[in-house]
Amino acid sequence: MFKLRHFDWLAPIYEKVISGEATDKLKETLDLKSDQWILDAGGGTGRIAASLRGERRKIIVADISYKMLWQAHQKNELLCTVCDATKLPFEHHFFDRIVIVDAFHHIPDQPQAMNEMWRVLKPGGILTIEEPDISHTSVKMIALMERVLLMGSKFLKIEEMVRMIEFHQPQKVMVYNENHSYWITAIK
Numbered sequence: 462m463f464k465l466r467h468f469d470w471l472a473p474i475y476e477k478v479i480s481g482e483a484t485d486k487l488k489e490t491l492d493l494k495s496d497q498w499i500l501d502a503g504g505g506t507g508r509i510a511a512s513l514r515g516e517r518r519k520i521i522v523a524d525i526s527y528k529m530l531w532q533a534h535q536k537n538e539l540l541c542t543v544c545d546a547t548k549l550p551f552e553h554h555f556f557d558r559i560v561i562v563d564a565f566h567h568i569p570d571q572p573q574a575m576n577e578m579w580r581v582l583k584p585g586g587i588l589t590i591e592e593p594d595i596s597h598t599s600v601k602m603i604a605l606m607e608r609v610l611l612m613g614s615k616f617l618k619i620e621e622m623v624r625m626i627e628f629h630q631p632q633k634v635m636v637y638n639e640n641h642s643y644w645i646t647a648i649k
Contacts, residue, residue, distance in 0.1 A: 486637060487560070490589045490646040493518070497557035502546050502578060503564025507533025513560070514538055523549065546574040554583045562591045563642075566604075566616045572625060579629045582649045588631075589646045590622065597641045619643050 487509075493499075495516035504510050504522035506529050513520055521540045522533045530541040544550050547570045559578050568574045582588055593600040595616040607614040617625070619636060622645050626634055631647040638644075 486639075486644060487562070487589060487591060488513070490635070490637070490644055491558050491560060491587055493558065498555060499558045499560065500549075500551075500556045500578075500581065502549075502559060502561045502574075503567060504533065504560075504562075505529040505564070507536045507539045507541070509560065509562045510539050511536045547577055549577045549581050551581045553580055554586075555581045557583055557586050559586070559588045560591075561589075563593065565590055565592050565622075566614045569613055569615075571615065571617070575625050575629070579649065584649055585632075586649050587646060588626070588649065589644060590626075591642055591644045592617065592622065594619065594638060594641055594643045600641055619645070 491513070493513065493515060495518065497518050499513060499518060499520045501507070501510040501513070501520060501522045503524055505524050505526065507522045510520045510522045510533065519540065520538070521542060522530060523542050523544050523546070524530050525543065525545055527543050530543055533539050534541050542550065546568050559582055565571065578588060593603060593616060595601060595604060595618055600616065604614060604616050619638065623634060623636065626645060626647045631649055633648045635646045636643060
């Protein structure tokens with residue numbers, strides 16, 4: 462079956478139309494330290510990962526779009542890998558932190574992707590997911606547009622994402638909701 466590669470097409474202009482970097486709230490929830498391995502899953506052009514760089518941190522941007530990752534590769538100190546979030550090519554308990562910003566809804570098999578992220582996260586590690594909050598009308602309009610464009614997106618409600626994470630029995634789950642987005646942070 463033919464699969465549209467929307468993000469391959471968007472790669473050259475993505476950062477011209479989608480701006481931003483890691484917010485202070487995101488950095489706070491990740492509790493970043495030096496000498497950490499960080500995975501930016503679905504990290505595309507590396508716009509978030511680039512703003513997480515710091516003392517001896519090693520950041521890997523993982524995405525299925527080679528063309529998006531080419532943009533990330535141009536940013537110094539970012540490691541990149543083309544991979545599917547449901548089959549991460551990393552050892553168990555490899556990452557200290559995993560971040561997913563505005564990308565989880567693009568993953569077709571979300572439960573399997575969550576299993577993989579939990580597998581590669583170290584005990585005591587932190588997973589932070591930022592997603593558009595589908596309870597807002599503006600996000601519903603974005604979801605409709607993505608459906609029309611055949612993007613295959615599936616936006617989860619906050620409680621659905623929390624249930625998916627709680628299945629893995631984290632030590633702690635924290636939820637923040639502001640500006641039409643929510644952040645869920647879990648400590649393994």
